[in-house]
Amino acid sequence: MSAGLALEGVHTHIGRYHILQGVDLDAPGGLTTMLLGRNGAGKTTTLRTIMGLWRASKGRIALGDRALHSLAASDVARLGVGYAPETMAVFSDLTVKENLILGARQGPMDDRRLAWIFGFFPALRKFWLSRAGSLSGGQKQMLSIARAIVEPRELLLIDEPTKGLAPAIVGALIDCLKEIKATGVTILLVEQNFRVAAEVGDEVRVMDNGRVVHRGSMRDLAADQRLQMRLLGLSLDSHQ
Amino acid sequence: MSALDVGAALPRRKIEILPALTPLIVALVAAPFVGSASTFLTLTAAGIAMGMMIFTMASGLTLVFGMMDVLNFGHGAFIALGAYVATLVLLPLAGWSASDSVALNLAAFALAILAAAVVCGALGWLFERLIVKPVYGQHLRQILATIGGAIIAEQLIYALWGPDQIPLALPAAFRGSFVFGDTAIEKYRVLATVVGLAVFAGETLILNRTKIGLLIRAGVENREMVEALGYRIDRLFVGVFMAGSALAGLGGAMMALYRGQAHATIGAEFLVLCFIVIIIGGLGSVGGSFVASILVALIANYAGFLAPKLALVSNIVAMVVVLLWRPRGLYPVTGR
Ligand SMILES: Nc1ncnc2c1ncn2[C@@H]1O[C@H](COP(=O)(O)OP(=O)(O)OP(=O)(O)O)[C@@H](O)[C@H]1O
Numbered sequence: 113m114s115a116g117l118a119l120e121g122v123h124t125h126i127g128r129y130h131i132l133q134g135v136d137l138d139a140p141g142g143l144t145t146m147l148l149g150r151n152g153a154g155k156t157t158t159l160r161t162i163m164g165l166w167r168a169s170k171g172r173i174a175l176g177d178r179a180l181h182s183l184a185a186s187d188v189a190r191l192g193v194g195y196a197p198e199t200m201a202v203f204s205d206l207t208v209k210e211n212l213i214l215g216a217r218q219g220p221m222d223d224r225r226l227a228w229i230f231g232f233f234p235a236l237r238k239f240w241l242s243r244a245g246s247l248s249g250g251q252k253q254m255l256s257i258a259r260a261i262v263e264p265r266e267l268l269l270i271d272e273p274t275k276g277l278a279p280a281i282v283g284a285l286i287d288c289l290k291e292i293k294a295t296g297v298t299i300l301l302v303e304q305n306f307r308v309a310a311e312v313g314d315e316v317r318v319m320d321n322g323r324v325v326h327r328g329s330m331r332d333l334a335a336d337q338r339l340q341m342r343l344l345g346l347s348l349d350s351h352q
Numbered sequence: 353m354s355a356l357d358v359g360a361a362l363p364r365r366k367i368e369i370l371p372a373l374t375p376l377i378v379a380l381v382a383a384p385f386v387g388s389a390s391t392f393l394t395l396t397a398a399g400i401a402m403g404m405m406i407f408t409m410a411s412g413l414t415l416v417f418g419m420m421d422v423l424n425f426g427h428g429a430f431i432a433l434g435a436y437v438a439t440l441v442l443l444p445l446a447g448w449s450a451s452d453s454v455a456l457n458l459a460a461f462a463l464a465i466l467a468a469a470v471v472c473g474a475l476g477w478l479f480e481r482l483i484v485k486p487v488y489g490q491h492l493r494q495i496l497a498t499i500g501g502a503i504i505a506e507q508l509i510y511a512l513w514g515p516d517q518i519p520l521a522l523p524a525a526f527r528g529s530f531v532f533g534d535t536a537i538e539k540y541r542v543l544a545t546v547v548g549l550a551v552f553a554g555e556t557l558i559l560n561r562t563k564i565g566l567l568i569r570a571g572v573e574n575r576e577m578v579e580a581l582g583y584r585i586d587r588l589f590v591g592v593f594m595a596g597s598a599l600a601g602l603g604g605a606m607m608a609l610y611r612g613q614a615h616a617t618i619g620a621e622f623l624v625l626c627f628i629v630i631i632i633g634g635l636g637s638v639g640g641s642f643v644a645s646i647l648v649a650l651i652a653n654y655a656g657f658l659a660p661k662l663a664l665v666s667n668i669v670a671m672v673v674v675l676l677w678r679p680r681g682l683y684p685v686t687g688r
């Protein structure tokens with residue numbers, strides 16, 4: 113089974129702003145942990161700090177028994193961490209194929225794994241040799257996730273994969289996240305869409321003002337509308 | 353069927369064609385004004401050869417800027433250094449140069465430009481580690497540090513070789529011209545064109561067909577994501593910097609041979625031209641700088657013939673016109 117992730121008292125400064133103010137967060141191995149919170153709560157900053165793209169000014173980050181907090185991003189990735197950022201960050205001048213080649217750092221792409229990915233992202237097969245820049249927003253999102261999973265990973269960090277997607281595509285994405293989940297990889301998933309969170313998440317952590325303010329199982333939070341209201345400001349009728 | 357073949361029949365990436373045609377358009381427009389066909393051909397061949405040498409110097413600069421966001425004002429120092437290294441090789445090999453054997457001539461030429469590339473590439477490593485690395489991400493400091501480095505390098509050149517220009521003779525086989533009817537085309541221009549095309553072909557192959565090349569193209573667009581995929585971007589930076597410096601040296605050596613002399617001012621002179629070319633081409637785009645080099649050199653040649661007074665400003669005018677048409681250059685690179 114994949115290793116679990118743990119953050120203890122993590123502080124991150126961006127310039128002179130003190131963004132993360134002592135984040136304690138765990139994502140149990142092999143499970144999907146949802147990271148929720150209002151806009152500006154610090155979710156993206158948390159993922160970037162885990163990834164080594166921001167340096168934690170204080171605190172510890174560990175994946176299993178390996179410390180991540182003093183590593184460069186490339187070394188974090190080499191420990192088996194895949195990252196699909198909020199901006200997607202596909203390389204637009206490269207083709208879909210070239211993007212995935214870069215995702216497969218350790219060597220040539222594995223045909224079977226590729227076929228598996230094409231199974232839930234058929235568009236990638238269709239636009240295999242097209243420039244990634246010419247893809248639609250949803251297709252770029254698929255490419256960004258595919259690039260993160262083109263090699264087996266220990267931990268996946270996925271930031272708002274449903275952002276800006278049409279509802280029909282969101283359904284397909286949920287199926288794909290479930291497929292990835294079934295491989296047993298540890299997932300830390302930031303998501304604003306509560307329906308997606310409720311369907312995919314095992315565990316949930318809620319952030320506010322640079323701290324984790326709630327920790328529990330996704331099922332419990334999904335069943336407790338009062339708690340949702342308090343933590344996320346969701347009104348009773350806004351979530352389907 | 354291998355998964356890598358799927359969709360092979362789908363439309364390939366499209367490359368915009370019009371910007372690539374601009375040199376041709378300029379040539380077609382200039383032709384009737386030049387009048388004489390032989391003059392036109394000579395001017396055009398000379399422009400293409402000059403363009404290839406400029407491209408050799410500029411393509412490294414565009415990658416260094418595109419990928420590392422470094423404005424390297426030290427690039428000119430490598431151009432000048434390349435010129436001097438060529439003299440170091442060619443003066444002792446004067447016998448080969450003067451010989452009747454084309455093979456020996458070619459060997460002398462090849463050794464001279466290769467030595468220029470190797471020495472400049474190696475010193476590029478030192479320059480990156482000592483001068484550029486401490487100021488990554490800080491534009492003002494980069495400008496100051498690289499200008500400072502360039503001044504030191506220029507002074508070192510004066511200290512080592514003295515302030516006077518050093519004459520540099522072309523190997524015998526490349527002197528003189530090929531004559532077709534009443535058109536004369538200098539042999540060395542043909543050689544320079546061949547070398548420039550080879551550099552372009554090599555760069556294109558590496559950028560499009562190798563993983564290192566993919567990483568460089570990806571890094572030009574989004575360094576951070578390249579790192580987040582597990583690649584050591586700093587190593588890629590040094591490699592690109594060394595290659596850029598090597599190309600500057602190669603171009604400098606070829607230009608010095610063309611002029612028949614090496615002098616330290618060649619660096620500053622061509623640095624400006626390189627910046628113009630990479631801006632016209634689209635910062636970070638090798639293909640763009642290839643087209644832009646030819647464009648700029650052709651315009652300079654036609655202008656020099658038709659309106660000598662305009663020749664001095666023709667580069668700037670070309671840059672302004674291109675930027676009015678395409679504000680980010682002929683082939684803008686995504687992400688910048
Ligand atoms: N580069 C930056 N410079 C300065 N402040 C930043 C930067 N990036 C983020 N912040 C600030 O840090 C705080 C947390 O931002 P972050 O992007 O982590 O929030 P988030 O929870 O991901 O929000 P969203 O749901 O809108 O994506 C915000 O107040 C934001 O303004």
Ligand SMILES: [Mg+2]
Nearest residue numbers: 155156157198
């Ligand atoms: Mg965010």
